[in-house]
Amino acid sequence: MTTLTDPPKASFRLSMLIYDTRYRSMTIQIVALIGFLILIGWLISNTAQNLADLGKQPSFGFLFEPAGYDINQRLLDYNSQHTHLRAAFIGLLNTLLVAVLGCITATILGVIIGVLRLSKNWLISKLMTVYVETFRNVPVLLWIVFIMAIMIETMPAPRAFRGEDPAATMKVFDSVALTNRGVYIPEPLFSNSLGNVHLFGASSFRFDVSLDLVAFLVVLFAGLYASFKIKQRADRMQESTGVRPTTWYLRLGVVLIPVAILFAVLGFHLGYPALKGFNFKGGIYMRNSLIALWLALSLYTAAFIAEIVRAGILAISHGQTEAASALGLRPNRTMNLVVLPQALRVIIPPLISNYLNLTKNSSLAIAVGYMDLTGTLMGITLNQTGRELETVLLGMGIYLAISLTISFVMNWYNKRVKLVER
Amino acid sequence: MSDISYVRTEMLAEQDPPATSVGAIGWMRANLFSGAFNSILTIVSLGLIYVVLSKILPWAFSPTWDATSLRECREIIAAAGGGGEHGGACWGVIRDRWVQLLFGFYPSELYWRPILAFVLLGVALAPVLFADHVPAKMMRFSMLYPFVMPWLLWGGSIWVPVGALLGFVIGYAVYSVVTNTMSGLLGIITGVIAAVVWWMFLTGGFSSILSGIAPLELDFVDSRSFGGMMLSLTIGVVAIGFSLPIGIVLALGRQSDLLIVKALCVGFIEFIRGVPLITLLFVASTLLNIFMPPGTNFDIIMRVIIMATLFASAYMAEVIRGGLAALPTGQYEGADSLGLNYWQAQRLVIMPQALKISIPGIVSTFIGLFKDTTLVSVIGLLDPLGLSNAIRADAAWNGIVWELYGFIALMFFVFCFGMSRYSMYLERKLQTGHK
Numbered sequence: 001m002t003t004l005t006d007p008p009k010a011s012f013r014l015s016m017l018i019y020d021t022r023y024r025s026m027t028i029q030i031v032a033l034i035g036f037l038i039l040i041g042w043l044i045s046n047t048a049q050n051l052a053d054l055g056k057q058p059s060f061g062f063l064f065e066p067a068g069y070d071i072n073q074r075l076l077d078y079n080s081q082h083t084h085l086r087a088a089f090i091g092l093l094n095t096l097l098v099a100v101l102g103c104i105t106a107t108i109l110g111v112i113i114g115v116l117r118l119s120k121n122w123l124i125s126k127l128m129t130v131y132v133e134t135f136r137n138v139p140v141l142l143w144i145v146f147i148m149a150i151m152i153e154t155m156p157a158p159r160a161f162r163g164e165d166p167a168a169t170m171k172v173f174d175s176v177a178l179t180n181r182g183v184y185i186p187e188p189l190f191s192n193s194l195g196n197v198h199l200f201g202a203s204s205f206r207f208d209v210s211l212d213l214v215a216f217l218v219v220l221f222a223g224l225y226a227s228f229k230i231k232q233r234a235d236r237m238q239e240s241t242g243v244r245p246t247t248w249y250l251r252l253g254v255v256l257i258p259v260a261i262l263f264a265v266l267g268f269h270l271g272y273p274a275l276k277g278f279n280f281k282g283g284i285y286m287r288n289s290l291i292a293l294w295l296a297l298s299l300y301t302a303a304f305i306a307e308i309v310r311a312g313i314l315a316i317s318h319g320q321t322e323a324a325s326a327l328g329l330r331p332n333r334t335m336n337l338v339v340l341p342q343a344l345r346v347i348i349p350p351l352i353s354n355y356l357n358l359t360k361n362s363s364l365a366i367a368v369g370y371m372d373l374t375g376t377l378m379g380i381t382l383n384q385t386g387r388e389l390e391t392v393l394l395g396m397g398i399y400l401a402i403s404l405t406i407s408f409v410m411n412w413y414n415k416r417v418k419l420v421e422r
Numbered sequence: 423m424s425d426i427s428y429v430r431t432e433m434l435a436e437q438d439p440p441a442t443s444v445g446a447i448g449w450m451r452a453n454l455f456s457g458a459f460n461s462i463l464t465i466v467s468l469g470l471i472y473v474v475l476s477k478i479l480p481w482a483f484s485p486t487w488d489a490t491s492l493r494e495c496r497e498i499i500a501a502a503g504g505g506g507e508h509g510g511a512c513w514g515v516i517r518d519r520w521v522q523l524l525f526g527f528y529p530s531e532l533y534w535r536p537i538l539a540f541v542l543l544g545v546a547l548a549p550v551l552f553a554d555h556v557p558a559k560m561m562r563f564s565m566l567y568p569f570v571m572p573w574l575l576w577g578g579s580i581w582v583p584v585g586a587l588l589g590f591v592i593g594y595a596v597y598s599v600v601t602n603t604m605s606g607l608l609g610i611i612t613g614v615i616a617a618v619v620w621w622m623f624l625t626g627g628f629s630s631i632l633s634g635i636a637p638l639e640l641d642f643v644d645s646r647s648f649g650g651m652m653l654s655l656t657i658g659v660v661a662i663g664f665s666l667p668i669g670i671v672l673a674l675g676r677q678s679d680l681l682i683v684k685a686l687c688v689g690f691i692e693f694i695r696g697v698p699l700i701t702l703l704f705v706a707s708t709l710l711n712i713f714m715p716p717g718t719n720f721d722i723i724m725r726v727i728i729m730a731t732l733f734a735s736a737y738m739a740e741v742i743r744g745g746l747a748a749l750p751t752g753q754y755e756g757a758d759s760l761g762l763n764y765w766q767a768q769r770l771v772i773m774p775q776a777l778k779i780s781i782p783g784i785v786s787t788f789i790g791l792f793k794d795t796t797l798v799s800v801i802g803l804l805d806p807l808g809l810s811n812a813i814r815a816d817a818a819w820n821g822i823v824w825e826l827y828g829f830i831a832l833m834f835f836v837f838c839f840g841m842s843r844y845s846m847y848l849e850r851k852l853q854t855g856h857k
Contacts, residue, residue, distance in 0.1 A: 053716060123463075141800075374698070378704055396701045
């Protein structure tokens with residue numbers, strides 16, 4: 001018979017804090033915490049002393065003083081009489097604008113280039129390799145200033161569009177003007193507009209939402225939802241009878257016709273840019289700095305996304321493609337139905353980090369004078385108020401919040417599409 | 423019944439494959455024109471290549487190598503028959519300023535020092551990067567290199583880096599003596615204390631006394647005269663070098679079971695990775711001196727290097743964490759079953775393998791950081807991009823754009839492309855066959 005005996009119970013001694021693994025982890029953690037707190041305390045006391053020497057009291061009151069500078073590219077109404085907080089908000093929206101535009105274009109370009117790089121066409125795949133290597137191996141800041149230089153040096157000045165025999169003409173049926181100051185594109189106008197809704201009253205975050213846009217989005221998403229329902233019904237019929245009803249005209253109509261009716265009711269028309277005096281008036285004006293930043297970030301990130309897409313596709317075993325061919329699927333349907341859905345699972349996690357990188361790189365706007373969050377809050381506001389501690393910390397906090405939000409949303413999406421393994 | 427069947431009794435002579443499936447034509451049919459869509463793609467891209475090259479080549483081949491100003495360039499181009507404002511490249515600026523783009527305002531008679539420093543960097547890295555072809559004894563030089571490089575770049579008395587090195591030697595000596603006579607933990611603590619005491623109180627006296635006895639010193643070069651590619655490389659190399667040990671500690675902390683340690687590491691890593699580098703550079707240029715005790719004044723390059731190091735360590739930690747995660751659990755269990763404690767297991771079993779797997783990731787972190795060093799031009803340092811603005815401020819070269827950007831892009835491309843090729847070679851070598 002074996003007898004189980006409890007290990008001898010040793011009374012607690014001080015040396016057990018170091019030598020006993022049960023207590024040691026606690027000791028290490030407490031020492032680490034104390035060390036961290038001492039470091040933070042040291043930094044704070046240094047900062048307080050330095051600021052006291054400089055005669056500055058840390059306060060965020062400056063945010064509510066008039067900014068006194070203008071922001072030339074903006075999504076909301078703003079003038080130099082508005083507060084620094086409002087300016088920072090406009091800058092934040094500009095950051096988000098270029099980040100969203102950049103992510104969309106970079107994804108589209110990146111997927112196309114990544115797929116083309118795997119093309120059997122020797123010339124195309126080599127061209128795409130050259131593209132990827134060129135953009136990946138040169139700093140993005142260089143691309144930004146380079147494209148900015150292209151915009152400034154090679155595009156015609158607005159005055160070149162003037163006169164009987166102008167040196168430059170507008171492109172795309174006289175609707176788009178490419179000038180060295182920026183690009184003018186037609187704007188959507190509504191003659192029976194529903195007006196705007198003012199949100200957040202008179203605070204610095206006041207915001208006008210166009211009801212036309214809301215109506216358009218509601219109708220569009222309702223149409224897309226209906227179209228999705230029709231597809232589901234067709235899928236069900238195909239599964240039960242083996243015959244798939246032709247639905248493309250229904251699905252197209254259910255989206256397009258309500259939108260067309262809405263546009264007709266609202267009196268939709270395009271407002272074209274037109275040369276008035278020394279500059280273009282009307283239309284949507286995208287400054288050259290926005291264009292340069294957007295293009296450079298998209299082209300640069302597209303090179304990385306292309307590599308991710310290529311790696312994702314290559315990660316799908318060849319047997320999958322062969323099985324699809326054996327089933328008689330044509331190459332493009334193999335790609336759409338078999339390879340891409342599986343590759344997506346490999347692609348999404350690195351794609352998230354590239355979106356994050358693009359958003360963070362958008363802070364390089366300061367090099368070309370695009371007024372994003374860095375340019376407003378951590379640029380001119382910092383220089384005008386001399387509040388370096390508050391502005392830089394606030395700016396970092398906002399960027400951190402944006403990054404964490406993006407990674408949270410994308411990780412949630414990633415969890416949804418991830419293969420559930422047994 | 424007559425026999426109408428026919429049986430061939432001898433083999434037919436081998437025939438050549440059809441002319442359309444071999445040679446140049448066959449290759450083109452297979453690779454360029456294998457279908458209507460591919461043919462269209464090929465023709466479109468040929469057209470694109472023609473358009474681009476027909477614009478760039480005449481521009482690039484312009485005989486302006488000897489020009490000394492932009493105006494002279496334009497005269498030469500006009501004389502050669504090239505028309506328009508953008509009729510030809512003005513390569514004179516590159517001939518005139520390439521040394522500056524490489525070294526910034528570093529004193530020209532001392533160029534051998536950065537060159538030697540970076541050549542020695544190659545020597546020091548060789549045992550790590552090409553472990554198969556280089557004797558392992560070279561590692562000793564690699565250990566010394568972190569003390570040689572700052573001395574070569576910044577100059578000053580040789581006794582300062584020697585003093586710093588002696589701190590490590592003293593710390594290690596105390597550690598081994600105490601470990602042998604008393605306990606291991608006490609050894610670590612006393613070793614660290616001895617080294618810190620040496621660095622904080624005794625190094626200054628040591629190096630000044632020895633400088634008085636044997637004044638072995640190089641001319642001191644101020645950080646302000648650092649510039650160009652040399653500045654980018656210095657920031658990149660120093661930051662990556664320092665970030666490696668910090669990254670290892672952070673990665674281990676992130677993997678550890680200790681809740682508070684883990685939270686601190688995760689917080690640091692996610693914070694650094696969540697903010698753009700440019701904001702960290704703003705911290706370097708405006709805030710770092712506020713955080714330090716009153717009266718401290720680092721020079722700006724030092725502050726940038728500190729922030730770049732913190733930035734790189736967070737990314738390095740993630741790379742090394744990937745390496746740790748890629749190790750099979752059997753390695754950890756094997757180390758445990760041998761009775762190794764945590765640090766022994768890390769030092770002897772885990773880290774050598776995890777670091778080896780992470781080398782491609784470390785190289786790509788370095789490429790990323792190296793490219794990001796161009797951001798220092800935003801806070802006014804003279805990296806190649808900052809220098810290009812300085813060169814444009816010169817009346818002789820006012821208005822020159824493409825040649826400078828092209829040259830800078832080419833320099834970065836050569837460095838980064840070379841490193842990425844090396845990293846791919848390494849990945850192939852490390853690939854042990856099973857997937």
